[in-house]
Amino acid sequence: MTESRPLAIGINLSFCVKRWVTPELWAPVVRERLGLDLVQFSYDLADPLWPAAVLERQAAAIRNVSADHGITVHSAFIGLAHYTFNQLLHPDPDVRDFAHVWLERAYAFAAAAGITRVGGPLGAIASRVDGAEPEALDEREYDGLVTRMLSLAERAKAEGLTELYVEPTPMRREWPWTIPQARRMMQDVAGAAVPWRLCPDWGHGTFQPLYGAGADSMEPWFAGLADVIGAVHIQQTDFQYDRHWDFTVPGAVDPAAAAAELRRNGLGDVPVFLEVFYPFERDDRSILEAVATTAQILKGAMA
Amino acid sequence: MTESRPLAIGINLSFCVKRWVTPELWAPVVRERLGLDLVQFSYDLADPLWPAAVLERQAAAIRNVSADHGITVHSAFIGLAHYTFNQLLHPDPDVRDFAHVWLERAYAFAAAAGITRVGGPLGAIASRVDGAEPEALDEREYDGLVTRMLSLAERAKAEGLTELYVEPTPMRREWPWTIPQARRMMQDVAGAAVPWRLCPDWGHGTFQPLYGAGADSMEPWFAGLADVIGAVHIQQTDFQYDRHWDFTVPGAVDPAAAAAELRRNGLGDVPVFLEVFYPFERDDRSILEAVATTAQILKGAMA
Numbered sequence: 001m002t003e004s005r006p007l008a009i010g011i012n013l014s015f016c017v018k019r020w021v022t023p024e025l026w027a028p029v030v031r032e033r034l035g036l037d038l039v040q041f042s043y044d045l046a047d048p049l050w051p052a053a054v055l056e057r058q059a060a061a062i063r064n065v066s067a068d069h070g071i072t073v074h075s076a077f078i079g080l081a082h083y084t085f086n087q088l089l090h091p092d093p094d095v096r097d098f099a100h101v102w103l104e105r106a107y108a109f110a111a112a113a114g115i116t117r118v119g120g121p122l123g124a125i126a127s128r129v130d131g132a133e134p135e136a137l138d139e140r141e142y143d144g145l146v147t148r149m150l151s152l153a154e155r156a157k158a159e160g161l162t163e164l165y166v167e168p169t170p171m172r173r174e175w176p177w178t179i180p181q182a183r184r185m186m187q188d189v190a191g192a193a194v195p196w197r198l199c200p201d202w203g204h205g206t207f208q209p210l211y212g213a214g215a216d217s218m219e220p221w222f223a224g225l226a227d228v229i230g231a232v233h234i235q236q237t238d239f240q241y242d243r244h245w246d247f248t249v250p251g252a253v254d255p256a257a258a259a260a261e262l263r264r265n266g267l268g269d270v271p272v273f274l275e276v277f278y279p280f281e282r283d284d285r286s287i288l289e290a291v292a293t294t295a296q297i298l299k300g301a302m303a
Numbered sequence: 304m305t306e307s308r309p310l311a312i313g314i315n316l317s318f319c320v321k322r323w324v325t326p327e328l329w330a331p332v333v334r335e336r337l338g339l340d341l342v343q344f345s346y347d348l349a350d351p352l353w354p355a356a357v358l359e360r361q362a363a364a365i366r367n368v369s370a371d372h373g374i375t376v377h378s379a380f381i382g383l384a385h386y387t388f389n390q391l392l393h394p395d396p397d398v399r400d401f402a403h404v405w406l407e408r409a410y411a412f413a414a415a416a417g418i419t420r421v422g423g424p425l426g427a428i429a430s431r432v433d434g435a436e437p438e439a440l441d442e443r444e445y446d447g448l449v450t451r452m453l454s455l456a457e458r459a460k461a462e463g464l465t466e467l468y469v470e471p472t473p474m475r476r477e478w479p480w481t482i483p484q485a486r487r488m489m490q491d492v493a494g495a496a497v498p499w500r501l502c503p504d505w506g507h508g509t510f511q512p513l514y515g516a517g518a519d520s521m522e523p524w525f526a527g528l529a530d531v532i533g534a535v536h537i538q539q540t541d542f543q544y545d546r547h548w549d550f551t552v553p554g555a556v557d558p559a560a561a562a563a564e565l566r567r568n569g570l571g572d573v574p575v576f577l578e579v580f581y582p583f584e585r586d587d588r589s590i591l592e593a594v595a596t597t598a599q600i601l602k603g604a605m606a
Contacts, residue, residue, distance in 0.1 A: 044387050044388070047388065081385070098354060128587070281507075285436075
C-alpha cells in the first residue's frame with residue numbers, strides 16, 4: 001500500500017547558494033549533516049552560460065561526488081539568478097530566444113551531470129506603467145509559449161532527459177498561476193517528446209493575497225492536478241508571502257498534515273523537496289543548524 | 304555652502320526587476336510617477352551575457368528614452384541575479400575568470416548606454432562544511448582580487464568609463480566588510496586607471512548580528528571613509544537583516560537624520576540611491592504606490 005510507505009523527502013540546493021557551491025561542499029552537508037540522500041540541483045550553483053570546459057568539469061564532479069556520497073540527484077531546477085529575468089515571456093522576442101537557448105544549455109548540463117529531469121518557472125510578462133495586471137496571458141503569447149515547450153521537449157529528449165517540469169508561481173504575470181491554467185497547459189503539451197509535469201510549491205498555492213483567504217492548504221492543487229504532478233516543493237510559510245522559510249520558523253504549514261494531504265491525493269510516490277532561502281548576510285552556522293533541524297522534522301512527519 | 308543645497312536623491316532600478324524591465328516602461332514610472340530624474344541602472348534588467356545585438360538595442364534605448372524623459376543614468380550596478388554567484392571569489396579559478404569577463408561586458412554595455420560609472424559587490428568565498436567563517440580573506444586571495452581590480456580599471460578606462468564602485472556587504476565571506484578593510488582596499492587600488500570608490504549601503508553598515516548592537520547608524524562608515532565614497536545606497540531596515548524595505552515600512556532609519564549624517568560627514572554632494580526589493584509575487588500597483596510615497600518622503604528629508 002502506497003499509504004504506508006515513507007514519502008521521499010529531498011532537498012533543493014537553494015540553501016547552498018553562494019555558500020556550499022561545489023559538490024565537494026554540498027554533498028557532505030546533505031548526506032552527513034542533514035542525513036538526506038535525495039537532491040534537487042539548483043542552477044544557482046552552476047550557470048549554463050559558463051564556458052563549456054567549466055561546465056564539463058562541474059558536471060563530472062556532480063556525477064562523481066554525489067555517487068561517492070550515496071546521493072541521488074533527482075532533477076535540476078531554475079534558481080534565483082535565472083528567475084530574476086522574464087525568461088520566455090520577456091517583452092523583447094530576442095531575449096525570449098536567448099532564454100530558450102539558456103534552457104537548452106541547462107538540459108545539456110543536466111545530462112552531462114547524470115541528471116535526467118529539469119524544471120522551473122517559464123517566464124513573466126512585463127508590468128504595465130499604470131500597475132494594472134492582466135487576469136490571463138494573451139492567447140498569442142500563450143500559444144507561443146506552448147510551441148516553445150514542445151520544441152524544448154524535443155531538445156530534452158535529444159539530450160537524454162526523461163521529464164520536464166513547470167513550476168506554477170503566484171503571479172498574474174507568470175503562467176500558469178491557476179489550477180485551470182495548469183490543467184490546460186498540461187493538456188496542450190500532452191504530446192511532447194518527453195513528458196511535461198507540474199512541480200507545485202507549498203508557498204505558491206497558498207499565497208492568499210492572490211488566491212483569497214480560502215487558500216489555506218494545497219488540497220485544491222493536489223486534488224485537481226495529481227495525475228500531472230511529478231514533484232512537489234515544500235516550505236514553511238504564513239500564506240501571506242512566498243516565504244521559503246525552514247521549519248524552525250513558526251508558520252501555517254503543519255508537516256504531518258502536509259504528508260497526509262499528499263497521501264490522500266495519491267501523491268505518496270512523488271518526491272517532495274524542501275526549498276528554503278536565507279538572506280545572503282545570515283551566518284553559515286545558524287543555517288546549517290536550521291536546515292538540519294528541518295530535515296529531521298520533515299523526515300519524522302513523512303515517515 | 305554644501306550644507307544648504309538639496310542632496311541628490313535617485314533610485315536604483317531594483318524595484319523594476321521582472322516588472323518595468325525596458326526603458327519604455329521604467330522611464331515614465333521614474334519621471335512621472337516617482338518625480339525623480341536620477342537613476343542607477345540594474346544589471347537585473349539587462350544581462351551583459353545577452354547576445355551583442357540585443358545589448359546594442361537595449362543600450363540605445365536606455366540612452367534615448369532616458370534623455371527623452373529628462374533622466375540622468377548616473378551608474379549601472381550589479382543586481383540580484385549576478386550577486387547570486389560568488390563572482391570574483393568563486394572557488395573555481397575559471398569561474399572567477401568568467402566573472403571577470405562578465406564585468407568587462409558590463410562595462411561595454413554601460414558605455415554603449417551612455418552610463419559612465421559601474422559598481423557592485425566583488426565576490427564571496429565559498430562556505431566551509433562545518434559552517435565556520437573566516438574573519439578575513441586569505442592574503443593570497445586578497446592580492447588576486449586587487450590585481451583584478453587594477454586590470455578591470457584599465458578595461459573600464461578603455462571603454463570610456465570614469466569611475467568604478469565597490470559595494471561593501473555585511474558578510475565575512477565577502478570583501479571588504481569592515482571599515483579598515485575598505486580603507487586598505489581603497490589604498491591598494493589608489494593607482495587604478497579609473498578611480499575605484501565605495502558605495503556603502505544603509506542596511507549593510509548597520510547589520511547588527513555582524514557588527515554588534517552599537518551599529519545603529521552609518522556614522523562610522525561615513526566619518527571613516529568619506530573621502531573615498533562616491534555614492535550611497537539608502538533603504539529602510541531594522542538593523543537585524545539587510546531588509547531593503549521602502550520608507551512606508553516602519554524601521555530604524557530616519558530620513559531626516561540620514562540626511563544630516565551625510566551632510567555632517569561632507570557627503571552632501573554624493574548621490575544617494577534608494578535601493579528597494581519586493582517579493583516577486585507582490586502586486587504591481589501596491590509597489591508603485593509604496594515607491595512613490597517613499598520618493599516623496601526622501602525628497603522632503605533631503606531637500
